[in-house]
Amino acid sequence: MSNFVGRHLEEMADIRSTRKCKLVLLCSMLSLMILLGYSVVHVINQQPNFAIINVICSVILAANLWHLNKHRCLNYSDLVLTGVLMFQGLMLLLYSEQFTDRLMWIFPIMAGVILINEFRLGLLFSCVFCMLTLAATLFTDALFNHSQPFQERFLFSLVTICVICNTASYYYSKMVNYIQSLYREGIEDLAYLDQLTGLANxxxxxxxxxxxxxxxxxxxxxxxxxxxxxxxxxxxxxxxxxxxxxxxxxxxxxxxxxxxxxxxxxxxxxxxxxxxxxxxxxxxxxxxxxxxxxxxxxxxxxxxxxxxxxxxxxxxxxxxxxxxxxxxxxxxxxxxxxxxxxxxxxxxxxxxxxxxxxxxxxxxxxxxxxxxxxxxxxxxxxxxxxxxxxxxx
CATH class of the missing domain: 3.30.70.270 (Reverse transcriptase/Diguanylate cyclase domain)
Known part of the structure; x- marks a missing residue:
């Protein structure tokens, strides 16, 4: 009987894990295609250093995709993707003078980082990135060539997108946990209680x-x-x-x-x-x-x-x-x-x-x-x- 309960609870957990795997898989594929595209652009613009960096990140994402397709489980694949996205976000931030037209990619990058992780991890990563962005703005040349109003709007927009995505992640996590608790109670009632009387079996x-x-x-x-x-x-x-x-x-x-x-x-x-x-x-x-x-x-x-x-x-x-x-x-x-x-x-x-x-x-x-x-x-x-x-x- 205990095996019956455990098996069904594992199935419910697998459903949540499967959905997260699909989200990580989708984000990895999109990131891989975008990075490969910009690698070609860097080669054309004779920027070999940035092209090599993007190729290395693309290889990491390709290996991540292969692992996901083979094992159908995360096994830190979400953290690998998070690392690549965070690194790319910092590169865009630090070299904003050269990639002014690409600075807006930071917003979907942060949205992806928040949504592919559990709520607490997503909140942690987004807060760290916002703090790094603020520090880079104050103590480095990042965003220095832009006007003060642009910097303020950029920081405000970044904080806003983080708040919105983290709020959505929080309520989604709360909803899934509630559904799992109801599922767990239903399975436990089925396994441990007599269905006619409601007493223990x-x-x-x-x-x-x-x-x-x-x-x-x-x-x-x-x-x-x-x-x-x-x-x-x-x-x-x-x-x-x-x-x-x-x-x-x-x-x-x-x-x-x-x-x-x-x-x-x-x-x-x-x-x-x-x-x-x-x-x-x-x-x-x-x-x-x-x-x-x-x-x-x-x-x-x-x-x-x-x-x-x-x-x-x-x-x-x-x-x-x-x-x-x-x-x-x-x-x-x-x-x-x-x-x-x-x-x-x-x-x-x-x-x-x-x-x-x-x-x-x-x-x-x-x-x-x-x-x-x-x-x-x-x-x-x-x-x-x-x-x-x-x-x-």
């Missing part, structure tokens, strides 16, 4: 309860595993149909959740302490109960959960429960054995008249008394038969 309960028993093993409070069974539930299904039976289970589950604590007192988080075990059988792990008397009160309250049924169950009357409880670690020191003991106690409650709760220890003593009485009756019968045979002889 047997698998998730056993996983959680095993850890919880180890956690409370050294506490002085009372811990008990409680097994519940709706009396004569088969007759309800046979008489009223399975739809009404499902309503009974849903109604009972809701009353269980409303009357039994399902939150950890320390962390205030929901746990899997109530579960639908199978059919009309439910199981509860009660922990951190102050005393045996408090546990008696809880079990008595559980036995009377059907007393005030809502209008949807008017067709079904006299619903009762048989409840069995096994104490940890007095009756058993592990979950499978504790479950077996609670199950036996529940059947003892049914045998003793239903609509009641029974502890495993009490049911065990009753069983021993019944066995002793049965043995005495058998011995008495043997003696009587022996006496009768002697008399006959």
């Amino acid at each position: 047997r698998w998730s309960f056993e996983q959680w309860a095993t850890q919880k028993l180890a956690e409370v093993s050294h506490r002085s409070t009372t811990t008990a595993l409680v097994f519940l069974d709706i009396d004569d539930f088969k007759e309800i299904n046979d008489t009223f149909g399975h739809d009404v039976g499902d309503q009974v289970l849903q109604h009972f589950s809701q009353r269980l959740k409303n009357n039994i604590r399902t939150k950890n007192r320390k962390t205030n988080t929901h746990d899997y302490s109530i579960a639908r075990f199978a059919g009309d059988e439910f199981v509860i792990l009660l922990y951190d109960v102050r005393s045996k008397q408090d546990l008696d009160g809880i079990l008595n309250r559980i036995c009377h959960l059907f007393r005030d049924s809502d209008s949807s169950l008017n067709r079904v009357s006299n619903l009762t429960l048989s409840v069995g409880a096994a104490l940890y670690p007095q009756d058993a020191d592990n979950l499978p054995e504790l479950t077996r003991c609670a199950d036996k106690a529940m059947y003892a409650a049914k045998h003793n008249g239903k609509n009641q709760f029974q502890y495993y220890g009490d049911s065990k003593q009753c069983a021993l008394k019944e066995l002793a009485v049965s043995n005495n009756d058998n011995l008495r019968l043997i003696k009587n038969n022996g006496t009768a045979n002697q008399s006959y002889t």
Whole structure:
């Protein structure tokens, strides 16, 4: 079951990664074509140094594209592209006197840097570039040959495009994270909860309860595993149909959740302490109960959960429960054995008249008394038969 959840969460993460791969791939292809085009222009204009720089950047982007096509995963391809774009932006900025007509390429370069990275990285890179641009303007000859109004408009436009792109990146990241959280909750509900009642299923309960028993093993409070069974539930299904039976289970589950604590007192988080075990059988792990008397009160309250049924169950009357409880670690020191003991106690409650709760220890003593009485009756019968045979002889 855990593999099921993990596999689907990985699929959701892969969808996000795939979209990012496509964006990096598109930006890499566009950057490669533009750099190759300007390399040719530099060769024609007899600017070999700039042509060599663009060719080197083109080779890096080509290798990046090959890696993306082969592996279909980023593996730092986004950072490689970011490095090339940032370098090209700085080159345009520092040599703006020679490339006045190309200075506006800085805007799409910064937009690409922000959008191909996660929000925090994009924000970091854009802030660093804006600071470098401001420093280059103040302490170097970058933009020096331009008028003061042009420099101010350029810096203002750069900051504006960074703010807009980072805002878009932030809300996109927030939206994707929200969708992933909803997806995760849906998958976890499907894997860990019973679809009819909304309670924990047997698998998730056993996983959680095993850890919880180890956690409370050294506490002085009372811990008990409680097994519940709706009396004569088969007759309800046979008489009223399975739809009404499902309503009974849903109604009972809701009353269980409303009357039994399902939150950890320390962390205030929901746990899997109530579960639908199978059919009309439910199981509860009660922990951190102050005393045996408090546990008696809880079990008595559980036995009377059907007393005030809502209008949807008017067709079904006299619903009762048989409840069995096994104490940890007095009756058993592990979950499978504790479950077996609670199950036996529940059947003892049914045998003793239903609509009641029974502890495993009490049911065990009753069983021993019944066995002793049965043995005495058998011995008495043997003696009587022996006496009768002697008399006959």
